[in-house]
Amino acid sequence: MxxxxxxxxxxxxxxxxxxxxxxxCGVLIGTTVGMLPGVGPIxxxxxxxxxxFATGLPPESALIFFAGIYYGSQYGNSISTILLNIPGTxxxxxxxxxxxxxxxxxxxxxxxxxxxxxxxxxxxLSALGLVLLAPxxxxxxxxxxxxEYFALMVFAFSALSSLAGGSLPKAIAATGLGLLLASIGLDxxxxxxxxxxxxxxxxxxxxxxxxxxxxxxxSEVLLMLERTDGGARSVRSVGRVVLRLRDLIGTFxxxxxxxxxxxxxxxxxxxxxxxxxxxxxSAEQRMVDREGxxxxxxxxxxxxxxxxxxxxxxxxxxxLLTLGVPGSAxxxxxxxxxxxxxxxxGPLLIExxxxxxxxxxxxxxxxxxxxxxxxxxxxxxxxxVLQLPRWILMPAVVALSCVGVYAVNSxxxxxxxxxxxxxxxxxxxxxxxxxxxxxxGLVLGPLMEKSLxxxxxxxxxxxxxxxxxxxxxxxxxxxxxxxxxxxxVTIGGKKLKSSSRR
Amino acid sequence: xxxGVPRGFQSxxxxxFIVILTGLVVAVEARGFTVGFVTDPLGPKAFPLLxxxxxxxxxxxxxxxxxxxSSWPARQAWIRLAVGVASLVAYATLLSTLxxxxxxxxxxxxxxxxxxxxxxxxxxxxxxxSAVLYVLFxxxxxxxxxxxxxxxxxxx
Numbered sequence: 001m002x003x004x005x006x007x008x009x010x011x012x013x014x015x016x017x018x019x020x021x022x023x024x025c026g027v028l029i030g031t032t033v034g035m036l037p038g039v040g041p042i043x044x045x046x047x048x049x050x051x052x053f054a055t056g057l058p059p060e061s062a063l064i065f066f067a068g069i070y071y072g073s074q075y076g077n078s079i080s081t082i083l084l085n086i087p088g089t090x091x092x093x094x095x096x097x098x099x100x101x102x103x104x105x106x107x108x109x110x111x112x113x114x115x116x117x118x119x120x121x122x123x124x125l126s127a128l129g130l131v132l133l134a135p136x137x138x139x140x141x142x143x144x145x146x147x148e149y150f151a152l153m154v155f156a157f158s159a160l161s162s163l164a165g166g167s168l169p170k171a172i173a174a175t176g177l178g179l180l181l182a183s184i185g186l187d188x189x190x191x192x193x194x195x196x197x198x199x200x201x202x203x204x205x206x207x208x209x210x211x212x213x214x215x216x217x218x219s220e221v222l223l224m225l226e227r228t229d230g231g232a233r234s235v236r237s238v239g240r241v242v243l244r245l246r247d248l249i250g251t252f253x254x255x256x257x258x259x260x261x262x263x264x265x266x267x268x269x270x271x272x273x274x275x276x277x278x279x280x281x282s283a284e285q286r287m288v289d290r291e292g293x294x295x296x297x298x299x300x301x302x303x304x305x306x307x308x309x310x311x312x313x314x315x316x317x318x319x320l321l322t323l324g325v326p327g328s329a330x331x332x333x334x335x336x337x338x339x340x341x342x343x344x345x346g347p348l349l350i351e352x353x354x355x356x357x358x359x360x361x362x363x364x365x366x367x368x369x370x371x372x373x374x375x376x377x378x379x380x381x382x383x384x385v386l387q388l389p390r391w392i393l394m395p396a397v398v399a400l401s402c403v404g405v406y407a408v409n410s411x412x413x414x415x416x417x418x419x420x421x422x423x424x425x426x427x428x429x430x431x432x433x434x435x436x437x438x439x440x441g442l443v444l445g446p447l448m449e450k451s452l453x454x455x456x457x458x459x460x461x462x463x464x465x466x467x468x469x470x471x472x473x474x475x476x477x478x479x480x481x482x483x484x485x486x487x488x489v490t491i492g493g494k495k496l497k498s499s500s501r502r
Numbered sequence: 503x504x505x506g507v508p509r510g511f512q513s514x515x516x517x518x519f520i521v522i523l524t525g526l527v528v529a530v531e532a533r534g535f536t537v538g539f540v541t542d543p544l545g546p547k548a549f550p551l552l553x554x555x556x557x558x559x560x561x562x563x564x565x566x567x568x569x570x571x572s573s574w575p576a577r578q579a580w581i582r583l584a585v586g587v588a589s590l591v592a593y594a595t596l597l598s599t600l601x602x603x604x605x606x607x608x609x610x611x612x613x614x615x616x617x618x619x620x621x622x623x624x625x626x627x628x629x630x631x632s633a634v635l636y637v638l639f640x641x642x643x644x645x646x647x648x649x650x651x652x653x654x655x656x657x658x
């Protein structure tokens with residue numbers, strides 16, 4: 001099979017010493033930041049973006065580094081969820097149900113080992129899934145015209161807005177804000193300045209790094225300012241984390257099932273690890289929970305969502321790289337990083353940049369192995385990091401944010417914009433507005449406007465061109481369907497909530 | 503009087519009104535984006551108008567059917583927030599005058615204090631964070647950081 005040899009080429013990319021080292025650093029940074037409530041993978045990637053651009057790494061290496069942070073953070077997130085019941089992201093919430101229950105029973109080490117193994121199984125099986133699925137996608141990669149691209153991006157927005165959960169009006173408003181931010185600056189086609197407020201600096205438009213760091217990192221610090229207890233959290237020492245054979249045998253098929261569910265959900269555009277882990281947990285519970293031990297510290301309740309989450313992270317690379325549809329805020333930021341590296345996601349990406357796609361898949365696998373052999377012995381060290389007091393940690397995030405933003409353009413106005421956006425992000429978070437659509441709007445906005453205006457220029461102003469081709473019609477229908485989906489899923493979601501409360 | 507309005511949903515309504523207001527400002531502003539010559543059928547104003555439309559739709563829907571309440575911080579916390587935001591703005595304004603090290607140390611120390619750190623350890627950790635970042639950017643990544651016009655004689 002062609003895709004297997006491409007995957008082997010990918011391993012050749014991923015196993016180059018530089019890339020191996022980057023994957024290692026990424027995983028390590030990712031685990032650390034994923035564990036620290038308030039830092040998280042989004043902030044880490046946003047802050048490290050300017051640094052990575054400054055070092056001039058080739059795109060596949062930079063991508064491997066960011067992907068390492070991404071899935072390292074998923075594991076780090078599991079650590080803080082299992083030990084402290086503080087899920088840093090929504091995708092770890094389900095892990096906490098049984099994971100933290102195991103910690104309270106004194107089985108924290110076992111829970112951590114199961115979570116690491118499940119992540120590994122999920123990563124392995126989903127890498128295989130990508131090998132099987134990618135050739136079909138390459139064949140499907142037909143020439144997209146501007147009208148199809150426009151429909152595709154409308155679909156991306158509706159998929160993210162509805163499947164990411166939360167209120168649809170707020171997601172729509174957040175998308176509007178993102179598109180507004182995207183249109184700031186000189187209009188590339190007519191050279192009309194838009195929303196520049198007379199500032200020369202704004203003619204270039206809003207910088208992705210400024211917006212991301214402002215919206216996520218600064219708003220997070222502002223959230224932290226609400227609370228005064230500056231102390232560290234106490235964590236009981238965990239002891240040696242080794243995988244007992246009993247745990248592995250008891251959870252193996254759960255891991256496999258979780259991986260399959262997670263991969264399939266991940267491949268759906270717009271649905272990320274959160275949906276995957278919820279679906280896998282509830283499916284597993286319905287299937288094997290005969291004694292009613294789920295929710296009381298059942299290792300299978302950790303294995304299913306963890307495997308699903310990791311498999312979804314891999315599966316989500318397909319809609320992310322081929323459609324430009326991210327499934328979560330983190331992948332939306334990853335998408336922005338891709339654009340910054342001059343990689344435009346699209347149906348032709350697997351064909352045109354096989355080294356990027358397969359290098360990434362292979363490096364995810366390598367990253368999983370690194371996570372397994374490295375993180376299990378290091379859990380004790382990570383727990384120490386968890387005890388770092390907030391009055392050191394959060395100010396360090398502030399300093400990194402400021403220097404990161406300043407490094408982009410050496411502009412003081414960017415720092416003011418970062419602060420302003422940080423405050424806007426704070427208000428949006430308090431009022432439960434999703435931030436991912438803002439980022440997606442900013443990232444996809446310019447492309448979306450270009451394709452809309454090009455298609456209408458082609459048709460001489462006839463709007464019907466947007467619905468002319470079968471592909472475009474299918475994408476419009478998918479966009480409408482994904483907006484209607486939450487109303488159908490609500491019933492299922494309610495079921496899960498009531499059953500997990502038991 | 504808030505008659506008939508469930509008190510629990512006030513903040514969603516207010517948020518909705520702010521979103522609508524933003525949408526209106528954007529729409530009014532966008533109408534002015536015109537060119538004398540025809541570049542393409544849509545021109546520079548169509549896309550900002552789309553953004554305004556989304557803001558208006560989302561805002562109106564939110565005002566019509568508010569869904570959730572948010573817990574807003576107490577007055578003490580608002581003061582800390584204001585100090586935090588102000589120190590970041592001051593940082594941006596004074597960076598070129600005071601230079602990277604002094605401004606970053608001060609701003610970071612303010613945040614340490616706001617988050618419950620004691621004065622001396624806060625200053626120490628702020629200074630070490632700034633020093634590490636300065637070395638990293640100036641010498642490893644070779645991105646020039648401002649030294650501070652205050653410390654340069656003759657403005658050079």
